[in-house]
Amino acid sequence: MSDFQQFVADVDTRLSAMSKGELYVAGDAFDRDSLWLTFLESFPAGTNLRFRERTEYDCSTCRGFIKNFGAVVEIDNDRVRSLWSGVAAADPVFSVVAAAMDEFVGTLPLSDLFRSTEAQYGARTTRSLRDGQVEVWHHLHGRVAKQHRTRDVGAARGAFDAAVQVFQRGLNELTPDALDTVADLIDDNALYRGTEHLRAVTEFRYLRNQWTQAADQRAFVFAYAMNPAARFRNTVIGTLVQDLSAGVGLEQAVRSFESKVAPQNYRRPQALITPAMVKAAMKTIDELGLEESLQRRFARLSDVSVTNVLWVDNDTQSRMKDGLEGLLMQAATTGSSGARLRDAKPEEVPVVTFMKDILPGAATIDLWVANRHEPHFVSLTTGEHPAAPRLFTWDNDFAWSYGGNVTDSIKERVKRAGGNVTGKLRVSLSWFNHDDLDLHVFEPDGAHIWYKDKRNKLDVDMNAGGRFTREPVENVTWTGTVPDGEYRIEVNQFNKRESTQVGFVIETESNGRIEHYSHERAVGHKQTVEVGRMTVANEVITAFRPGEDMKAGSAGQELWGITTEQFVPVSTVMYSPNYFDDNEVGHRHYFFMLKGCRNDRPARGIYNEFLRGDLQPHRKVFEVLGDRTKCEPSEDQLSGLGFSSTVRNSVVAKVTTTGGRRRLISIQF
Template sequence: MGDFQQFVTDVDKRLSTMSQGELFVAGDSLDRDSLWLTFLDSFPAGTNPRFRERSAFDCSTCRGFVRNFGTVVEIHDGRIRTVWSGVSAADPVFSVVAAAMDAFVGTLPLSGVFRSTEARYGARTTRSLHDGKVEVWNHLHGPVAKRHRTRDPGAERGAFDAAVQVFQRGLAELTPDALDTVAGLIDDDALYRGAEHRRAMTEFRSLRNQWEQAPDKRAFVFANAMNPAARLRNTVIGTLVQDLSAGIDLEPAVRAFETKVAPQNYQRPTALITPAMVKAAMKTIGELGIEESLQRRFARLSDVSVTNVLWVDNDTQSRMKDGIEGLLMRAATTGAPGARDAKPEEVPVLTFMKDILPGAASIDMWVAGRHQPHLVSLTTGRHPDAPRLFKWDNDFGWSYGGNVTDSIKEKVKRAGGNVTGKLRVSLSWFNHDDLDLHVYEPDGTHIWYREKRNKLDVDMNAGGSFTREPVENVTWAGKVPDGEYRIEVNQYHKRESTGAGFVIETESDGRIEHYRLERAVGTRETVEVGRMTVAGEVITAFRPGPDLVPGNAAKEMWGITTEQFVPVSTVMYSPNFFDDNEVGNRHYLFILKGCANDQPARGIYNEFLRNDLQQHRKVFEVLGDRTKCEPVPDQLSGLGFSSTIRDSVVAKVTMTGGRRRLISIQF
């Protein structure tokens, strides 16, 4: 019949060994009933004789043990092992019983952690009186280890089940790429207090790698569910990984993270690129052989082919040809309103380029303060033979003042704003700050991001991705009330100290004016931009606030003084229209004598990049910012105007025959 007492001893030892670690339960209550039947039915024929009315091993004490301890398992080296594993190997009868029990429990799914209020299940022995004699019966029995006893098993089992679910969802939903990206941001110190999450990120990534290799993934989850790192998905850093895993772009995902953890005046120390992104971009750069192409500089006139220069002044002409007269004329026009206020003839730019420019002996252009955003520089590569970076078939680019590629109006247009209304007020700034434009109509109606009134149509750096070329835009497409308008700018969220200040652009009746703040806007500060008077849907007056510089104030910029005529040395199209290229918008570039950008200029813009480099836009954004062209005296800089905007500039043109014309070039 087998040595049952040895079987009991072996089970007791096995349970004692298992209880030193965490115990889990497989199956449910029905499975526990089935396990008891398996126990009774697994005895080989003739080894479990009838004793009185019952089988020898059919007793309530053993049944209590089997039901409560029989489906308890441990997880050892990533695999499930039952209380019956390897029991009574020396006894053929109970080896069969133990093997059957082990096999049955091994088919059951893990269902939870083992907890109990009881101190033990079963009893070592019981006694009964039979025919006047006391008989001693041995039973399956075992104590519940102290670590597995609790007053509220349901609560602890519930907490464990919740931890398993969180871990499982984290393993399923948090992608390796997203985890790598966030780990890279932490290593690069690009997350606010990111170092605090380094250990959790490292441990979760390690757990995920082990899970991928685990022979029994469910067992691995149960064995590690109570590890603090397993709850990463439900932590604040986990929400960032979730967003990236769900396909949200890096910058808005990080912004959402920073909203939760960072103070309002937090300034991110580094750009949002990761080592993995850099590695991928450098692989592409290496494969295309364009590393030398990334080295940029200001362009000189000698760099530009004669076929791409539309007009050049006669430098070989003696500078004394109109010596005294030229000096006197320049003195007479400098700051002299009479010369500026003379009624110029309006000429479309295409007519000017076709009919007037070829016969011009000299050109002087009136540079107004409002033209500051039109200051532009031509750039090129340091290595002429390096492969091209851009969409067109040359290595030239251009960069407007403030390191932008186009005007405020064009930026508003690209951002989806309306630039064709009767009246427009636009705000442009140069960093990741969240500035807000506020306009008060004559009747007190407040136009701002909470009350857009169908007039505020662009609100950037407030949500989603950040840009260092942000704009906000208010346009009146319908009736424009007459009266006085008040304009303010509020700093809603200061993030950076670089790129300080902003520009306000107004437009009515085809006239564009600019007003500029040249200092940083403090946290929650409101700046009084000014008050404008509108009559007949046209701006008739603008009184700027105390800290703003009006566009008609003479000032030094880029080596020239505004509100006067400045000689033009060269006229050309933008490089995307050199030779036979016609890519994107055409810009008209008027290179001015003595005009020199005194600040490093971007030589690379994402808008310029050829298509096979677009996938690495974020890396090239940083490259463009960190590989700027250093100022040189003999650069090609001046004023630029896009073909997509309505604007004008006054030029004094001396024709070859000596005739002088005052022309308002209309773009």
Template sequence: MADFQQFVADVGTRLSAMSKGELFVVGDGLDRDSLWLTFLESFPAGTNLRFRERSEYDCSTCRGFVKNFGNVVEIQDGHVRTLWSGVSAFDPVFSVVAAAMDEFVGTLPLSGIFRSTEAQYGTKTTRTLRDGQVEVWHHLHGRVADRHRTTDVGPARGAFDAAVQVFQRGLAELTPHALDTVVDLIDDNALYRGEEHRRAVTEFRSLRNQWAQAADGRVFVFANAMNPAARFRNTVIGTLVQDLSEGVDLEQAVRSFETKVAPQNYQRPTALITPAMVKAAMKTIGELGLEESLQRRFARLSDVSVNNVLWVDNDTRSRMKDGIEGLLMQAATTRPSGAGGRDAKPEEVPVVAFMKDILPGAASIDLWVGNSHEPHFVSLTTGRNPAAPPLFTWDNDFAWSYGGNVTDSIREKVKRAGGNVTGKLRVSLSWFNHDDLDLHVYEPDGTHIWYQDKRHKLDVDMNASSPLSDEPVENVTWAGKIADGEYRIEVNQFRKRDSSRGGFVIETESAGKVEHYSYERAVAQKETVEVGRMTVAGEVITAFRPGKDMRSGSAGKDLWGITTEQFVPVSTIMYSPNYFDDNEVGNRHYFFMLKDCVNDQPTRGIYNEFLRRDLQPHRKVFEVLGDRTKCEPTSDQLSGLGFSSTVRNSVVAKVTMNGGRRRLISIQF
């Protein structure tokens, strides 16, 4: 015979045991009446005598308990267990009822955490008077544990739901490789205050590994959503892992992290590669037999075949790899020539036409090397072991290295940053690190143009916040009426972040004339540098008085053994190595190798953008490798000026043709 009182006791015992841990509910949007109907309809036929005969099983007290506790579950060892699991297993009636409820509730999906404002659902007993006798009725009942009670259910459930979402996104989006990389950075002391974040990273990594092996990922998420490590994705160290997981470059991702947590003058002590990255790269290098290919040096004239040069002067010919014999294979033609000097107006000739129509008939070439060409100084490099396999996407071991910061002009950088370069008058600031320099211009009437009033004339303000650039610019342009008078220009160091590549360049443009003024020392924190005072008349700059320590772009200076702002003899003209022989890989560069031009600084022989495809996965290691294995300076190197075919630029050449006539040509790139 069924023992309802024992069933009540079994359910109470089960609920009490479950309440020692976290409780959850299943069935999002569940109609609670379905729980009650399932309970009533699960009784075997004839065992639930309704109406006046026996109403103990279907009273309102039991209904309240079933509707509020019936879909409560616990999570044990990665599995969901209902309130009804194993209750009254040996009772012929209530074992059937419990099994039916367990099956129904067990099919419902997890929906949230269990919280209630009530202290109890159901009443242990009630009494009625029947035929003069007091009759005692037993009911399903249970107490809500203190840990599951709250005065505000909605926010408590909402907070848990939010935790589940954060945890789920972190598990799905944060990759094992990114987590391992951050742990390696911490191990190598390459992350600012990284040791403080070690526990958070390793605990989340452990949770993610467990989640990947769990039988039911959602059950695992619910069981661990209240773990502090589950919120890892929303922490500052979590943003670093997120960036790396999304494919952000390691250097950029760490820089973004350090912007959030590091003081402004913090400088990272070690390179951003991990032991795992080095091990993987070295494995690939060994498999491809590239160990000897990593040894680089400056290229010499004797390394280069004359078949790979476009022009060579007579003094240089005998030193080329294939000598005079190779030169005899090249056709030579002459063209009519004119005369001219530096002050004469040069004829503008596109570079392709210059190479085709003028170069073959040239006896000598002198190039005007201005201060503005400093970013274009370039050196040709090669491997120390000619028989070693090539590292690059072309089939020779030559590469090149620019000595300047970029090949783009300041004007092009401003344009790329969204600044206006088409106004009547322009003043632009360019610098080369992550500092936050600010351009200030004071107009004749005292109007102050600066970052706090950039609605009109100041249209580019970089490095004030992330993302930071190492090619930043600021720009002031006057498009409307320009007042006559004296304009004062200053540069202020608002936030110093870097200790390398200090200084800045100011570029002015007026009536088509571009001038440069440079400051070659680092600008200290909060220091203000007076750039100079420019006089404007008729909306044109008529004079510029540079401030103290400012250097005018028109003054020559010594660079790589030559003096700028004058003509320098050209020894050899060639394409970049990616266009040697039958190669046509990427953008073409035009190299004008200058006599006596010697790069006196160690130079990179390996650049990531040159690497062959099977080395691309190890770009970060090769970036560090290129910096650590630079080519040492030599006197017999090939260095000069280089120009990209994809960047608009020009250079003036004084060409002496075969026959002695001269032409002054502005070569247009």
């Protein structure tokens, strides 16, 4: 066997060994010509004198082999090794050639996966006739292993390139801290269906750790690009890690994740914290001596100084902190006598005017508590230990807790579903089961607004597709011009699925006024119910004629110990605690504490938005503390209705002045 034959055999053996694993390509098409020239020029001087006369080394067969196989590499222990790096030729001449080829390929970057449509490159031998004699020529050659052959090279390389990009982005963008946080959440069983994704998190975290230690990180990416864990970034659990890595808050990131994997009616049972968060927060709590401050309860009349209320009922004032002495320190006011209250439309009064001009002369106040006020039920809370350090940004230990999360209003449902509730006129439909009801509104000119012609007004249409909820809504809102005239409203049962929790409610809103119309019976399949006809003038609803089966208004219900849709006596009127004494922190709330109003459920005493600045870094832990250290119901609590100064609203009050005059006032917030 000639020296060249031995070299050919050595190269073929090396290629066969490499082909048992995955093969890759270094460089690009422009590097193939340079590779061929490197092969020709690597022969030591005087050792290839015949190569221009014979086709032993520079033939088209060898050239085809080198251009197709010459830049093929394997990745062994995260290191790139070329076809030539394992060739140790017996003849020193070919050892020099192999070394030169290995060195050149080593300068080329990894570029792609090796795939081919051919079964072989090069031929073992060819024959030619010279001077009547048959000459046999030996060539570089090699077979393409079956696993490296494909009919569509472009598709195979495209899929590999995409996998490399996903893996590389995951390694670059997903941080160790985010991976550790998600792993902790899964270990603590604090992530919905998290255990299903534990293996994926663990495997990707392992790969990322190995990548950081790899001598050739590009080679590592190529070697593991087709590993299922390499696609972690594009999985649902990967999006959670990606959000956390990008700085999205833990609660928001987890809500986004759980919205993808949870059923629509799933609600997170608890806030999210990790052991590291707990340790850091407890260190701060201990350093600041705040352990006693975390113990909260409902506030009582005796906790509140009379100087911190704007008005107090005569039966209540003696039970308040500072009692009559504090009350006497305030300026006395008297009111003039007035006529007997007649059944008349309430006079609209801005809240600032009510507080300044009407409240000081009131002897009694009764508030009309409507069903729509349910989200405004509020309780005052305070600390168990008055001497403990304060938690909040204002200079007292009082806080407040709204109870509107017990049952969301239709308006809140629409907002949560992504509907617009800030237009000039709104008509919303709400129902209570998996049926597919459709809202139809006919404008004065005959224009028909429904799911097939939304006219940029219908923006929520629920239970129509594959996902169902028991809190469905549909919503039509006019943000532009609202035509004057008569509107006809209908509800059609497109698909009846259930016979429980039947009926529906229509909510209308214009000029800040909300009205309800209910249908208490089941709506048959394909049945249409005429809700009613409403008259609009100057973009305001001036009249509504309910349909035959519709009931105007809502029946009173028992809430917090009182009955809604009637007048309830007020015991005290006050600002929210962030405006007690000389505090003016954030926006102001107006509290009307009601006689007999009692929150019968535990209420939060700590909210993150109340916390003072040095506690904000631990807000996730305080979110859990607030949820797990709630104020237990008490008989003598201060509860009633609260209204924010920043949200448009109204409430009707029946005021009797100290002079006996009675007035019906719609307080405008």
